[in-house]
Amino acid sequence: MTVTNHHPTDELLALYSAGSLPLSQALCVSTHLEYCDACGHKLRYLDRIGSTLMQKLKPSPASAELKVRTLEQLDSLPEKQVETTSEVNSSLPRCLRQFINCSCDNLGWKRVSADISRVELWRDNNGAKVELLKIRPGGAAATHTHQGDEYTVVLEGSFSDEKGLYQRGDFLLRDQNDRHTPVATRDCECICLAVTEGPVQLTGFFSRILNPLIRRAYAV
Amino acid sequence: MGKMAENQATSDKLASLGVCMRRVAEDRDKHAFAKLFDHYAPQLRAYSLAREPGADPIADELVQEVMIRVWLKAGKYNARLSNLNTWIFTLARNCRIDLMRRSNRHANTINPTDIFSQIEDDSPGPFQQAQISRIEESIKAGLEKLPQEQFEVLTRVYLEGKSHQQISAELKLPLGTVKSRVRLAMKKLKVLVTR
Missing domain, CATH: 1.10.10.10 (Winged helix-like DNA-binding domain superfamily/Winged helix DNA-binding domain)
Known part of the structure; x- marks a missing residue:
């Protein structure tokens, strides 16, 4: 397990524990948890809070019929559950394997600039996007802001921006007021999981020309 | 009933539910399962109704789904590592997400099973039984304050x-x-x- 330095806030972890986070964001938290013991520890505590709150509710009696129906179902269940985890990507976080069933190199990366490639893993009806970003060693992303929040988890390598250095397992949340320029460290390429709630706004001079194109990519 | 006696009664109850859980895991004992059902079904219904007031069929569906996962996953539950109530809560939360996803037929949503499974299966944690019940009590007291x-x-x-x-x-x-x-x-x- 890697020691990570950047974590989700406690409020975000509490939403995760409660099951109240949108699944795209929950995916990022879950990915971070696979790297971070400290947050895993906290999560178990938060789950206990949820469990205690559940016990404080006024119980709502179940019908005898429901009990019979549930007991009857037991006989028709398979004795052993089939495990369906793919073996291809054992180095990937477990929660990402539902999207990736081949080696990471064969994912169909699309180049978006000299330094960056991306591959979209999933997108929902509200414009939320789950993708992997790959920055080549020493490469930089265009300076950008966001219309919505951007969640990032470092999967391989490391990068830095105006606020710090991020390594494997680190979790970042940038909102629309953050303007940042991520740069990968020189020794190796950097792969990140990125979830964006809305289109990213590029703020560099040339990149501004790209904005309408990017917005179009989000139109459903 | 005094606080001490109340805590004692709660932990006795939890211990007897833990015995039922072991019988389900080891002997596939349906009577023990029925006892777990009697205890948890009303709690699970209340949990579902808190989110969707008046939706009895959904509450019943949640009870069924959770209790079936209890039956299927009983072997994976590890009493030394997590409290039974907390385990049931995580199952309930995961089932609720799953049911909502399935009822929303047009939304192309992520499969939540993989996202939350590590927690359901409860990888080894730092807590021992004594610590667990102490934490449980401190949370209860904390919530009241x-x-x-x-x-x-x-x-x-x-x-x-x-x-x-x-x-x-x-x-x-x-x-x-x-x-x-x-x-x-x-x-x-x-x-x-x-x-």
């Missing part, structure tokens, strides 16, 4: 499954206030101690 406004926000997050934005709209409070109430509650409950 929380200011009403913080307790209310926590309830909406955990039981009604609301986002901070939804809560802010419902209570007509700025988003920052909702977030800071959650944060303060966490602090009072000593979630912030580690790290």
Whole structure:
């Protein structure tokens, strides 16, 4: 397990524990948890809070019929559950394997600039996007802001921006007021999981020309 | 009943449920399973109704789904590592997400099973049994001492499954206030101690 330095806030972890986070964001938290013991520890505590709150509710009696129906179902269940985890990507976080069933190199990366490639893993009806970003060693992303929040988890390598250095397992949340320029460290390429709630706004001079194109990519 | 006696009764009850759990895991004992059902089904219904008041069929479906997962996953439950109540809560939360996803036929949503499975299967944690029940008691006491406004926000997050934005709209409070109430509650409950 890697020691990570950047974590989700406690409020975000509490939403995760409660099951109240949108699944795209929950995916990022879950990915971070696979790297971070400290947050895993906290999560178990938060789950206990949820469990205690559940016990404080006024119980709502179940019908005898429901009990019979549930007991009857037991006989028709398979004795052993089939495990369906793919073996291809054992180095990937477990929660990402539902999207990736081949080696990471064969994912169909699309180049978006000299330094960056991306591959979209999933997108929902509200414009939320789950993708992997790959920055080549020493490469930089265009300076950008966001219309919505951007969640990032470092999967391989490391990068830095105006606020710090991020390594494997680190979790970042940038909102629309953050303007940042991520740069990968020189020794190796950097792969990140990125979830964006809305289109990213590029703020560099040339990149501004790209904005309408990017917005179009989000139109459903 | 005094506080001490009450705590004793709660932990006796939990211990006897733990015995049922072991019988289900080891002997596939349906009588033991029925006892677990009697205890947890009303709690699970209440949990579902907190989010969707009046929706009895959904509440019953949640009970069935959770109890069937209890039967199927009994062998994976490890009493030394987690409290049975907490395990049931995580199953209930995961099932609720799953049911909502399935009822929303047109939304192309992520499969939540993989996202939450590591927690359901409960990888080894640092807690021993004695510590677990001490933590449980401190949470219970902590919740009772929380200011009403913080307790209310926590309830909406955990039981009604609301986002901070939804809560802010419902209570007509700025988003920052909702977030800071959650944060303060966490602090009072000593979630912030580690790290």
